[in-house]
Amino acid sequence: MAEKVTIATVARHARVSRQTVSNVLNTPQIVREETRQRVQEAIVALGYRVSQAARQMRTGRSRLIAMRIEPTRDGINGSVLDRFLHGLTESAEVAGYRVMLYTAGDTEREITAYDDLLSAYDLDGFVLTGTDHGDPRTAWLAEREVAFVAFGRPWDDLTAHPWVDVDGAAGTARATRHLLERGHRRIGFLGWPAPSGVGDDRRAGWRAALHAAGIDPAGLERAVEDGIAEGEWSMRDLLNADEPPTAVVCASDSLALGALQAVRASDPAVAVVGFDDTPVAAATGLTSVSQPLGEAAARCVDLLTAVLDGDQQSPEPVLLQPSLVLRHTA
Amino acid sequence: MAEKVTIATVARHARVSRQTVSNVLNTPQIVREETRQRVQEAIVALGYRVSQAARQMRTGRSRLIAMRIEPTRDGINGSVLDRFLHGLTESAEVAGYRVMLYTAGDTEREITAYDDLLSAYDLDGFVLTGTDHGDPRTAWLAEREVAFVAFGRPWDDLTAHPWVDVDGAAGTARATRHLLERGHRRIGFLGWPAPSGVGDDRRAGWRAALHAAGIDPAGLERAVEDGIAEGEWSMRDLLNADEPPTAVVCASDSLALGALQAVRASDPAVAVVGFDDTPVAAATGLTSVSQPLGEAAARCVDLLTAVLDGDQQSPEPVLLQPSLVLRHTA
């Protein structure tokens, strides 16, 4: 039975002290090159690996970051978080961190979960998603000086905490301009009721693009909760107007899918663009605005490690540009 | 600043020794009831939480289980793992475990990942998904006596290791019987090329149901790789046969979605049933066979904890029954 390889085993093998091995691992610059190499060879030869538990006990840091996994409500938009999570795990591994999952029924229980994760597992940081106006979670974490990054802007105060987000307005603007170039003039918008950080942002992009083209958006928009059925009937409503749109930009693929069903029967083909580029969009040939989720996840890890390494308290937020994936519907 | 609460703090507060507090936590039955209560009160009063790091260092166990998160290839079927993962996290929390994620490009690197996770983080166990014929991962883990459960049967030898699975054959059989009850006689099947554990199983259910009804399945099936396009053209192929089917059961929602597109133009409506009940199925009104993923995840945790608690080396495998979710297409 192979004996456990500890830092002491390596030290003996390389004929140095424990501390020198530790220095090779943590502060290699203070170790003489020759010694460093000797220790490195011993590490490889013995297959040594640092015990995170022991390190954690001494330093109080676990090299673990946590993210909440939500029950896939909609299922359609759920895949966005799924892809983000994969990117996060991958980027975290490169930076020497691991991702731990947790669930929480509501915000209150989420805060209880923080408390538990922090005291029992010495978690290093959190990645939050779907932060909203005056989120109690960010306040709780900030108060206790826990490192965290949000995927999604703090809409009240953009300097409240580090964040990474995708420029939704730029995405809808791009979609709208694409439709304008295709000759559409009456371009509708299906979005969510205000106030909604994400929703208002996406609406603003559409509106700005129309304004820039000298078109009045009045009467061309509808605001409903997210969902396929909601998308379908609000699109029908839009089509029944005096001057119905010939194209529509939607705040989500769910709405777009509903719109598509409403439009199917209509005579002159009405163009539809969705948002998020979910698998459903790919499956049904829906043109959609795509978020660079892998990139977003990588930036989250960057910001989080910057805070954890103490480089800076609040690193510059990151705003990424989405792209338009053209398919059959527009 | 609140001082850190350790087992010693609790001991002092409850006027007992450290060991007694430890006993209250780990083997409460050997502590006198009165003492136990006094210690419990102190724990609550001080907000004490056991330091996993310290416990882990002494015991070598981390109360952490790991699961691989794969890049959502298809996106459609990816959501299955996503839902499973949520269930797993939830059930693990109840059992006092946490879920850690890892990625791995290929099988070889996955084994390297095991090594790393085990030696650095003292991982307690793994949940594997998509195990296949003669999987090297299970062999590696078994050899080192690492606890693991597979979500998916070991198709060669059903007693090779603990597993949880969903009875795919029962699902396709149920779907087929449903179509028979609706009066269909010529019921086709779109599946994957053999050998494929999951695929062959699902095909077998369809075939058995037809046999039971005295129908010859010859010429009614097609085998292709998974995908929407593949589903579409193989369904067209099936429709061009001498006696085309009036209904089709598919091995996945991707294939079913393709089949649906091929069928859309056909005059007498051809019924389509998918498999996995993905969000895409829900969105497009596709009737599909649904796997009880939350239940499966919970059983995985049950088996894994049984192994970890040393109750039994190889607990009974679990085979769950899927259900048929009826929508517009069948």
Add this chain to the structure above:
DNA sequence: TCCAGAAACTTGAACGATCCAATCCTGCCT
């Protein structure tokens, strides 16, 4: 050659829990 000062390396202690072996009760039997 000698010495100051920096660089490189070593030693002892500590993190917070559990394991082990030893001690203290308590009630019961003689």
Add this chain to the structure above:
DNA sequence: AGGCAGGATTGGATCGTTCAAGTTTCTGGA
């Protein structure tokens, strides 16, 4: 009253690492 079994409780050692402080080695200038 004394002895004893057995459960309840205690103190010391330990896991593998890093921190703090100490010791040795090296470098270069007088």
